[in-house]
Amino acid sequence: MIAARIVEQEGSLLTIDPVANLGLRRELPGLAAAFDGDMMRVVICEALAGAGSRIDSCQPGRATYLPGEGATVRYRLRMGSAAGRADPGLDTVAASGSDERIVCARVFPDPAMSRRYVDERLAPLASRAAGRPETAPFEAIVAHVEPLAIALSVFPVDGDLPMLVDATDPERMLRVLSAMVGETFGGCRVDVVAYPRRGRCVLRYRLDPGDRTFYGKITAGGEGALTAEVVEGLRPLVAVPRCLGYDPGLRLVLMEPLEGQPGISRLLRGEGQHGATLPEQLARAAVTGGALHTSGLGLGADRTFESEISSLRGQLGAIRRHAPELGNQLDLWLDRAEKIAWASIPLPRGLAHGDFTHSQIVFDHRGRPGLLDFDDFCQAEPALDLGQFTAYLSLGVARAGAQPPLPLPQVFMAAYTEATGIEPEPLADRHAAYEICSFVRMAVHAWHKLKGVRLGHVLLSLSQARGAP
Numbered sequence: 486m487i488a489a490r491i492v493e494q495e496g497s498l499l500t501i502d503p504v505a506n507l508g509l510r511r512e513l514p515g516l517a518a519a520f521d522g523d524m525m526r527v528v529i530c531e532a533l534a535g536a537g538s539r540i541d542s543c544q545p546g547r548a549t550y551l552p553g554e555g556a557t558v559r560y561r562l563r564m565g566s567a568a569g570r571a572d573p574g575l576d577t578v579a580a581s582g583s584d585e586r587i588v589c590a591r592v593f594p595d596p597a598m599s600r601r602y603v604d605e606r607l608a609p610l611a612s613r614a615a616g617r618p619e620t621a622p623f624e625a626i627v628a629h630v631e632p633l634a635i636a637l638s639v640f641p642v643d644g645d646l647p648m649l650v651d652a653t654d655p656e657r658m659l660r661v662l663s664a665m666v667g668e669t670f671g672g673c674r675v676d677v678v679a680y681p682r683r684g685r686c687v688l689r690y691r692l693d694p695g696d697r698t699f700y701g702k703i704t705a706g707g708e709g710a711l712t713a714e715v716v717e718g719l720r721p722l723v724a725v726p727r728c729l730g731y732d733p734g735l736r737l738v739l740m741e742p743l744e745g746q747p748g749i750s751r752l753l754r755g756e757g758q759h760g761a762t763l764p765e766q767l768a769r770a771a772v773t774g775g776a777l778h779t780s781g782l783g784l785g786a787d788r789t790f791e792s793e794i795s796s797l798r799g800q801l802g803a804i805r806r807h808a809p810e811l812g813n814q815l816d817l818w819l820d821r822a823e824k825i826a827w828a829s830i831p832l833p834r835g836l837a838h839g840d841f842t843h844s845q846i847v848f849d850h851r852g853r854p855g856l857l858d859f860d861d862f863c864q865a866e867p868a869l870d871l872g873q874f875t876a877y878l879s880l881g882v883a884r885a886g887a888q889p890p891l892p893l894p895q896v897f898m899a900a901y902t903e904a905t906g907i908e909p910e911p912l913a914d915r916h917a918a919y920e921i922c923s924f925v926r927m928a929v930h931a932w933h934k935l936k937g938v939r940l941g942h943v944l945l946s947l948s949q950a951r952g953a954p
Contacts, residue, residue: 501808501811501932501937501940501941502937503550503807503808503932503933503935503936503937503940504516504517504520504935504937505937506807506808508806508807508808509550509807512594512807513555513556513592513593513594513634514594514633514634515592515593515630515632515633515634515635516556516592518633518635519545519548519556519558519590519592519633519635520545520548520558520935521545522542522543522544522545522560523543525543525545525560525590526540526542526543526562528630528633528635528637529543529560529562529588529637532625532628532630532637533588533623533624533625533626533628533637533639534622534623534624538564538565538622538623538624539564539565540562540563540564540565541563541564541565542562542563543560543561543562544560544561544562545558545559545560546558546559546560546561547559547680547681547682547934548934548935548936549682549683549933549934549935550803550932550933550934550935551683552802552803554593555591555592555593555594555598555599556591556592556935557589557590557591557592557645557683558589558590558592559587559588559589559590559680560587560588560589560590561585561586561587562585562586562587562588563584563585564584564585564586564622586619586622586623586639586640587639587640587677587680588637588638588639588640589637589638589639589640589642589643589644590635590636590637591635591636591644592633592634592635593634593635593636594634595634596629596631596632596634598634599629599630599631599634599635599636600629600631602636602644603627603628603629603636606644606647607627607636607638607642607644608627610627610638610642610643610644610647610650611625611626611627611638611642613650613651614626614639614641614642614650617641617653617654619639619640619641619653620639620642623639626638626639626642627639627642640677640680641653643686645683645684645705646684646685646686646703646705648703648734648735648736648737649686649703651734651735652675652686652688652701652703652735652737653675653688654675655672655673655674655675656673658673658675658690659672659673659692661732661735662690662692662699662739665729665730665732665739666692666697666699666729666739668697670692670693670694670697671693671694672692672693672694673690673691673692673693674690674691675688675689675690675691676688676689676691677689678700682934683705684704684705684706685702685703685704685705686702686703687700687701687702687703688700688701688702688703689701698742699729699739699740699741699742700726700739700740700741700742701735701737701738701739701740702737702738702740702860703735703736703737704736704860705736706736707733707736708860708861709731709736709737709738709859709860710731710733710738711784711785711859711862712728712731712738712740712859712860713728713730713731713738714784715784715785715859715862716728716859718780718782718784719777719780719782719856722776722777722780723773723776723777723854723855723856724743724745724849724853724854724855724856725743725855725856725857725859726740726741726742726743726855726857727740727741728740728741729741743847743855743857744847744849744850744855745847745848745849745853745854745855746847746848747843747844747846747847747848748761748766748846748847748848748852749763749766749767749770749843749844749846749878749881750843750844750881752766753843753878753881753882753884753885754885755885761848761852763889763893764891764893764896765852766846766848766852766854767843767878767893767896767897767900768896768897768900768904769846769848769852769853769854770843770846770854770874770897771897771898771900771901771903771904772854772900772904773846773854773856774838774841774867774870774871774874774901775901775904775905777836777837777838777856777870778835778836778837778867778870778905779835779905780835780836781835781836782835782836783836783864784836784862784864785836785837785839785862785863785864786863786864787834787863787864787865788837788839788863788864788865788869789834789865790826790831790866790915790918790919790922793869793919793922794819794822794823794922797819797922797925797926797929798816798819800926800929800933801815801816801929803933804929804932808932811928811932815925815928815929818921818924818925818947819921819922819925821921822917822918822919822921822922822925823918825914825917825918825921826914826915826918828914829911829914829915829918830911830915831866831915832866832867832868832907832911832912832915833866834864834865834866835864835865835867836862836864837862837863837864837865837866837867837869837870838856838858838861838862838870839860839861839862839863839865839869839870840858840860840861840873841870841871841873841874842873842874842877842878843874843877843878843881844877845857845858866915866919867905867907867912868912868915868916868918868919869919871898871901871912871916871919871920872916872917872918872919872920872921872922872923873919873920873923874897875894875897875898875916875920876920876923876924876927876946876950877923877927878893878894878897879893879894879946879949879950880927880942880943880946882946883942883945883946884939884942894951898912898916913951916951917950917951920950920951921947921950924943924946924947924950925947927943928940928943928944928947931943
């Protein structure tokens with residue numbers, strides 16, 4: 486079994502690296518170059534920055550493999566003084582520092598596809614972003630690198646999120662936000678808070694006078710359209726940020742800030758004590774999950790165990806083609822989850838978060854929990870959320886590299902059953918089946934995001950799961 490063959494050797498985790506996969510490299514000849522930061526620094530400088538400009542560093546970051554379509558890779562650039570620096574007073578900064586920029590790359594199977602993408606998707610956006618502060622150091626905003634079949638674009642030009650050009654424009658957003666909030670503002674600053682994966686971006690808007698702050702989440706699929714309804718239903722049950730509305734043209738949901746820090750994540754990383762202990766914070770997270778599951782709110786579409794299995798098997802296609810041993814192993818894990826589920830009784834469906842992890846729980850200065858992220862709410866068995874939570878918790882422990890004194894998933898589950906009154910025995914098998922599904926989904930996502938080390942951690946955690954044979 487693959488999980489059994491992943492071992493520690495000389496302090497580094499050996500795993501299956503998707504970027505080194507020969508099948509993927511044959512499909513996308515420019516993939517290896519796209520992950521070479523030094524090479525791409527030269528490529529981006531020649532294609533976008535032009536003569537007299539300087540890029541001091543180029544760090545490949547978020548990546549996603551798109552079967553049959555190519556792969557996306559994002560780069561964080563640090564611009565040299567020769568390229569010019571953004572004025573600290575400028576309204577929009579595209580990255581955390583004024584001398585940093587984000588460049589998006591799309592790697593295609595052949596140059597004809599990348600050329601078409603530049604001409605049809607990127608060029609029209611580039612004309613609208615011309616002259617913006619965050620594109621100022623570059624002579625060109627988009628470019629086609631024919632030898633590598635790569636399409637390049639400077640943020641905010643993103644072919645998957647064309648609305649980013651407008652959503653990051655301070656003048657336009659000043660009018661949009663004033664209308665959504667119902668107040669008159671005189672100035673707007675825009676920062677990128679999270680640009681985590683294809684088709685999503687979180688922006689922070691700082692409005693004057695009063696230094697009011699709001700967060701806008703943009704999703705390509707418009708998942709935020711129902712957020713206001715979900716949040717209003719949850720408000721009497723748990724602490725959630727206030728939703729100020731949804732702009733369908735921008736596919737942007739606007740939220741007020743929610744006080745708090747991701748305490749569980751910080752404790753797992755060993756960043757010191759932040760108020761309550763880790764078991765105490767897990768217990769409060771369990772109470773939050775229980776409040777959702779027992780709310781009686783009929784929001785969201787149905788998600789059954791059968792639909793989860795069917796969806797996951799469908800996502801294994803590219804892995805089976807390029808990494809058949811891994812694909813077969815994950816398929817066997819899904820068989821295992823099905824056997825556990827068949828031998829147990831399904832629990833009643835109710836409101837579920839749909840992406841319930843410890844990073845979605847924040848704690849305020851008094852240690853009170855609050856809930857984030859409202860894109861995936863659904864009607865499902867509580868075991869869907871519980872399996873997701875404990876799978877990510879186990880992965881967090883594995884990545885931290887230090888075994889905690891207490892088995893954290895068991896601590897969380899014990900607190901959950903105590904908070905809800907659900908009998909542990911009927912829940913245990915449903916939880917085990919859904920937890921395996923969550924691990925498989927994490928492995929699939931890690932492979933498609935070309936994260937070899939993360940994939941290794943997931944497979945190790947999966948091999949130690951409760952439902953493991």
